[in-house]
Amino acid sequence: MDLPVVLHALGDPVRLDLVRRMAAHGECACSPEGLSVPRSTLSNHWRILREAGLTDTRADGKARIMSLRRAELDAAFPGLLPAVLGPAGA
């Protein structure tokens, strides 16, 4: 993982929302409820998160389920995720 790439991936309100959802619930569906973002835009956000090394993807039938690579992220950049998630999500 590359720190500027990880920070860039986190530096968007929608992607930060997706990361918070994964941190809170362990996993996140590709198109989570309550996000009014076009599906293609969302796919692009997921791609940026995945390419930065922040997420794993598993298939659930036709759906894709994403999870945060929390252990790898904490090992590479200690303290970054707690600082980004804040008191509520740390």
Added chain:
Amino acid sequence: MDLPVVLHALGDPVRLDLVRRMAAHGECACSPEGLSVPRSTLSNHWRILREAGLTDTRADGKARIMSLRRAELDAAFPGLLPAVLGPAGA
């Protein structure tokens, strides 16, 4: 300060380098030594850092000297700067 905006500002190798220089030396000249980046590109990087609320600017004759708004950043997002600077710069 807005967290996604701050993370986006930090999410670039050149801007991260500028932030590390400010953290290490307290201040940083507009065109620091050892950075092979065109002046106009550098101005754009400084603008993004300033607009994210990360830097203060003072004039020194014709030169501009930038400094990190460390106290404000630590107050708004505790732990973020140490995580980003790493063991060497924390």
